Amino acid sequence: MKKPILSKRMDAFPPYLFQELDGKKQEEVKKGRDVISLAIGDPDLPTPKPAAGFAAKEVLKPANHRYPYSRGSAKLRRAIAGWHKKRHGITLDPETEVLALIGSKEGLAHLPFALTDRGDTVLIPDPCYPVYKTGAILSGAEIKRLPLERRNGFLPDFDSVPKKLLDETRLLFLNYPNNPTGAVADLKFYAKAVAAAKKRGFWIAQDAAYSEIFFGKPSPSIMQVPGAKDTAVEFYSVSKTYCMTGWRLAWLIGNREAVGALAKLKDNMDSGQFNAIQETAAFCLKEHDRLAPPIRHIFRARADLFTRALKKSGWRVFEPGATFFVWARPPVEQSSLDCVYRLLSQAAVLITPGSGFGPSGEGYVRFSLTAPEKRIAEAAERISRINW
Ligand SMILES: Cc1ncc(COP(=O)(O)O)c(C=O)c1O
Structure with a gap:
């Protein structure tokens, strides 16, 4: 044989x-x-009862049983844009600047396919959530590490990164609030990151999966930096915000070319998340407070x-x-x-x-x-x- x-x-x-x-x-x-x-x-906490109860009713609706629209229903994308308007004061076009994901892990792993080619440099924080490497490995990109040090509050120091490395970087992952360190970033830091990305011409993928588990001031969005949409995308998720890790629903916002590229890839790869779960995510965003x-x-x-x-x-x-x-x-x-x-x-x-x-x-x-x-x-x- x-x-x-x-x-x-x-x-x-x-x-x-x-x-x-x-x-x-x-x-x-x-x-x-x-x-x-x-x-x-x-x-360990269960999904809040109002959300689970809402979902139970949605599961019984035959209209929800058919293939979903893989980019996310128009209703969900409108709810996402509305939530960001209220939470961060940012305006997003639900058609082109919002994309539903089957969990942010899925989107984070697929994004490098949409934004990088073989041999391109992907810069990941060190330490980081290991999934930032997945898509880079599969797309043949080269992974370089950006050390996060305690003396800088576990924020990367762009001034100490060799210019050559920033010049060859195609995609930079950021993650604030940060896993594993618990560090937070402010708008001043995001402004520096956006300025570096615009100067050197790379994408920023900022992972905000823990955006709502904050202890001091509400964590900002990188999209609050003027011009961030020229160069950045940002991931959000219902997983930790509403204790819904098993439901698999997240979204990407930001630059329309990047969002559109990942949407195109996903059109060819998956069929979106169950409509009942999309409906429930929209419900949670409306009931966020x-x-x-x-x-x-x-x-x-x-x-x-x-x-x-x-x-x-x-x-x-x-x-x-x-x-x-x-x-x-x-x-x-x-x-x-x-x-x-x-x-x-x-x-x-x-x-x-x-x-x-x-x-x-x-x-x-x-x-x-x-x-x-x-x-x-x-x-x-x-x-x-x-x-x-
Ligand atoms: C930093 C970070 N991003 C993303 C995820 C994945 O979240 P999701 O459940 O939306 O796939 C995790 C999960 O642990 C995480 O720690």
């Missing part, structure tokens, strides 16, 4: 980090240990509780300005993985190694506060008893 072979492309993907960690967790669970998982960024704040307040209380406890135990904690992540270094310097294994073996707490988000994450770990407050408090208490 002549054996069929897999594509070489697949060799470029390392094993998915969370699968490996889950294997370790299962080993501990088999030993009868009560493992508290603060590893994966998936909210009722649905989003209670979720935000819960994550904020958890972050306050946990960062206070970690600091008391001698950890060096970066105070998150948003998200449900806490980015920290242990009391005694060690590798990210050693720290993760120590917490698992001595405290039965599973977390994520910072090194899994890129080389600049080495020495850090990420806690995801996606467990009930009592469990988070217990995790902090167990961690405080670790013998370093």
Whole structure:
């Protein structure tokens, strides 16, 4: 028999980090240990009842059972544009500057196909959400890393990036509020990023998946920078805002050529998200002021509780300005993985190694506060008893 072979492309993907960690967790669970998982960024809170109840009715409507319009229904795109007008004071054309996605992971992974060619440079933050690499790997682009450092509040410093690298960059990913660090960006930073992109001629893809889990001032949109639409697109999602990770609905806004290119790609690739879910997303956006704040307040209380406890135990904690992540270094310097294994073996707490988000994450770990407050408090208490 002549054996069929897999594509070489697949060799470029390392094993998915969370699968490996889950294997370790299962080993501990088999030993009868009560493992508290603060590893994966998936909210434990249910989708708000009004949203789930609305969806249940939409599911029963036969009109919703047919193929959706892959770019998102006109109603959803109008609701998205209306929400951004109210939330950020920006004007978007729902026809050309808004595109519905089957989760932002899908859009982030596909965008480089629409904006880059083989050999082009894609600049990704380091550390970052690993999916920014996916489309770049598949489209044959070259990935370069932009280190995020604590002394700059985990914002890239464009002045320290070699001019040659910025000149050859075709696409830059940004992500604020930031996973894994919890850092936030202000409009001054976005203005600098937009100025650099316009000067050097590259695209910016800003990932705002955590836009509504903020603890201080509401996080701004990069589109509030005058002229940002010339060069930038921005991703939003219902996943974290309304605890709807399983529903798979997100959207892209911004530059019409870039939005149009991804829409064209998706026209040839998928058929959009279930209409009942699109209807529900539009409902959530209209009811935003009722649905989003209670979720935000819960994550904020958890972050306050946990960062206070970690600091008391001698950890060096970066105070998150948003998200449900806490980015920290242990009391005694060690590798990210050693720290993760120590917490698992001595405290039965599973977390994520910072090194899994890129080389600049080495020495850090990420806690995801996606467990009930009592469990988070217990995790902090167990961690405080670790013998370093
Ligand atoms: C920074 C970031 N962007 C995007 C996503 C994906 O979100 P979605 O559920 O919309 O695909 C995640 C998920 O964890 C994330 O952390």
